[in-house]
Amino acid sequence: MKNILNFLIIILLIVSCAEKKPKSKELTKNNSKAIKYNGTASITQGIAATITENIYSCERGRKTDVGEIASTDGKKWIVPAETNYKNDNFPFASDLNNSCEGKNYATQQEALSNFDDSRIIEIDQDGEIFTAYIFADNYFEMYVNGVAVGKDKVPFTQFNSSIVKFKAQKPFTIAMKLVDWEEHLGIGCEANRGKSFHNGDGGMVAVIKDEQNNIIATTNEDWKAQTFYIAPIKDLKCVSEEGSYRYSNNCDTDGGQNGASFYALHWELPNDWMKENFNDSNWPKATTYTNKTIGVDNKPAYTNFTSIFDAADENAKFIWSTNVVLDNEVLVRYTVK
Incomplete structure (x- = not known):
């Protein structure tokens, strides 16, 4: 027994x-x-915890939640990005076109006639007034010489476009934080095109004019662009780094029906990245994209203003980092001389 x-x-x-x-x-x-993975980023996997629901609501718009997730090295990350959206000291941009709030302006003149001059941001008392026209997919924050001059009213959708006016002396440096928002926090995905976890995409175009309505700068390949958040990633080996260059172009962009195992890469933003004396010499040049690639041909916030963005004498180009699909938080800089 x-x-x-x-x-x-x-x-x-x-x-x-x-x-x-x-x-x-x-x-x-x-x-x-x-x-x-042998790169310099912090790694997260799976979906982040929601910490704030719907920072902005729009009829027929997607949810604008904010989340937090911990990486394998013990750091915590705000996704899709840490922004100043709730910071009252950071001014909102004015509307060029914003259907969420009924500002369905059809022309530049109509939008400017509704601009409140008290919203002009003064950087230099003896400067000239410049006007920036911006279409961002999805969200932007703009600085001039380190001074906050305007942030996007609509973080996600419906798509809008903006006006920012500021008073400055040349030369001045424009620095912008660009964010491709996400529904599935922490993995850069949204429900779209028959997939529960479809990869979103970004893109930003801007035109800056002087007081005489002359174009003095447009977004193009002369801008600098650096990525700080890449997702979704199915295989970490697809991302490579060469010095300060961060490449995700070899990564799968098919998305899927379940993103619970998707990875993301995060880099900390440098201090004073928005200041005019920040050294961006080792940042990559911005990559340019066509209107078709970004998909703006059916968006009145853009098509109503092609005379600005697609001017015959100086056509502005959409810019982003090297991957407009997977790179979700991008900083861009340019000095207007």
Whole structure:
């Protein structure tokens, strides 16, 4: 009897170990994927916890939640980005076109006639007044010489366009934070085109004019652009770095029906990135994109103002980092001389 009992105990131990073995292999497999990434970013996996719901609501617009997620190195990250949207000291841009708030202006003149001159941001008392026209997919914050001059009213959708006026002396440096918002926080995805986890895309175009309505600057390949948040990533080995260059162009952009295992990469923003004396010499040049690639041909916030953005004498180009699909938080800079 004692021998039979010992035999049964041995059998139970063998079965128990066999059941635990696959779990151990899966854990090793997940860890090995993380270890194979040799870059400078922090790694997160899966969906972030929502910390703020709907910072802005718009009829027929997508939810504008904000989340937080911890990376494998113990850091915490705000997704899709840490913004000044709720900061009352950072001014909102005025509307060029904003259907969320009934500002369906059809022309530049109509929008400017509704501009409140008290909203002009003074940087230099003896400066000239400049006007920036901006269409961002999805959200922007704009600085001139480190001074906050305007942020997007609509963080996600419906698509809008904006006017920012400021008083400054040349030369001055424009610095902008650009964010492609997301529904599935922490993995850069939204429900779209038949997929529960579809990759979103970004893009920003801007035209700056002087008081005589002359174009003095447009977005193009002369701007600098650096990415700080890449998602979704299915295989961390697809991202490469060469000096300060961060490339995700070899990554899968198909999305899927379940993003629970998707990865994301995060880099900390440098101090004073918005200041005029910040050294961006090692940042990559901005990548330019066509209107068709960004998909603006059916968006009145853009098409009503092609005389500005697609001017015959100086056509502005959409800019972003090297990957307009997976790179979700991008900083851009340009000095107007």
